[in-house]
Amino acid sequence: MCATGGPRCRQPCPDAEGPPINANQRAATADPELPAPRSPDAPSSWMMTADDFPLTERDLHVLCRTFRDYTELDHWLPGGEQYRRRAYQCFDLATARLAEDGPGALTAIDQPPPYVQSKQVNPVAGDIERTFKLIPPEHPATEPTRQIATAVARLLAANGVLSVQTTPHCLVDAHYMRLLAPGHPAPEGKHRDGLIAGSAHLIQRTNVTGGVSALYDRYDPDRELCGFVLENPLDSYVFDDERVLHYTTTITVTDPDAGAGLRDVLLIGFRKRE
Numbered sequence: 001m002c003a004t005g006g007p008r009c010r011q012p013c014p015d016a017e018g019p020p021i022n023a024n025q026r027a028a029t030a031d032p033e034l035p036a037p038r039s040p041d042a043p044s045s046w047m048m049t050a051d052d053f054p055l056t057e058r059d060l061h062v063l064c065r066t067f068r069d070y071t072e073l074d075h076w077l078p079g080g081e082q083y084r085r086r087a088y089q090c091f092d093l094a095t096a097r098l099a100e101d102g103p104g105a106l107t108a109i110d111q112p113p114p115y116v117q118s119k120q121v122n123p124v125a126g127d128i129e130r131t132f133k134l135i136p137p138e139h140p141a142t143e144p145t146r147q148i149a150t151a152v153a154r155l156l157a158a159n160g161v162l163s164v165q166t167t168p169h170c171l172v173d174a175h176y177m178r179l180l181a182p183g184h185p186a187p188e189g190k191h192r193d194g195l196i197a198g199s200a201h202l203i204q205r206t207n208v209t210g211g212v213s214a215l216y217d218r219y220d221p222d223r224e225l226c227g228f229v230l231e232n233p234l235d236s237y238v239f240d241d242e243r244v245l246h247y248t249t250t251i252t253v254t255d256p257d258a259g260a261g262l263r264d265v266l267l268i269g270f271r272k273r274e
């Protein structure tokens with residue numbers, strides 16, 4: 001894994017002109033419950049690849065099948081649009097157990113609370129108690145997803161974004177997002193998720209063009225930090241949501257004669273558990 005700015009990053013983002021900025025996020029104040037800002041010199045985002053996760057081909061196959069068979073239409077898109085399918089899972093993270101127990105520090109929750117983002121960070125679906133198709137703890141996708149979330153949690157803990165002192169317990173949201181081309185991975189524009197940290201992990205990308213991701217300085221949203229495309233399974237990025245905005249460009253079908261275009265991404269979010 002590497003802090004963004006490494007060899008896999010392409011700068012500037014090919015779509016640097018495009019993404020809108022939610023103006024109310026530019027001036028958004030930090031949640032006082034969240035940890036104090038870290039050093040401005042500390043990394044705020046990281047890249048990971050399949051080598052950073054202990055997943056087998058079978059694990060990836062399980063995840064692919066879950067996206068295909070278990071996601072359902074996202075009813076929360078504006079205008080009744082139907083380009084996104086999704087499923088959801090939630091874990092409890094005991095940060096103190098992370099170093100010794102690894103994935104044992106994360107416990108899948110069978111009845112998680114509704115997912116709510118503020119209108120400030122999500123003008124498209126904020127201030128709504130959203131529920132999604134729930135993946136139960138006994139589902140075979142739970143273990144590979146828990147392994148992915150564990151690797152991300154360890155990275156965040158090693159960089160001080162998570163710690164026993166400031167974030168002893170977190171809720172870890174896992175969003176299984178299938179985007180059908182043409183579609184918008186980030187209808188919110190450049191945005192934060194309103195969390196402590198987040199990550200995105202490509203599961204598969206088939207017959208699509210676009211989907212260029214970029215990260216921006218939260219306090220200077222015109223300043224792009226890094227632009228890249230997640231191309232191979234488990235290509236991933238991780239970000240400190242207090243310091244970074246993120247955005248991904250629209251995807252379109254590459255070859256209309258080659259069937260549907262789709263992009264499956266597992267999104268992980270860390271929020272403080274009250």
Ligand SMILES: [Fe+2]
Nearest residue numbers: 191192193246
């Ligand atoms: Fe997001």
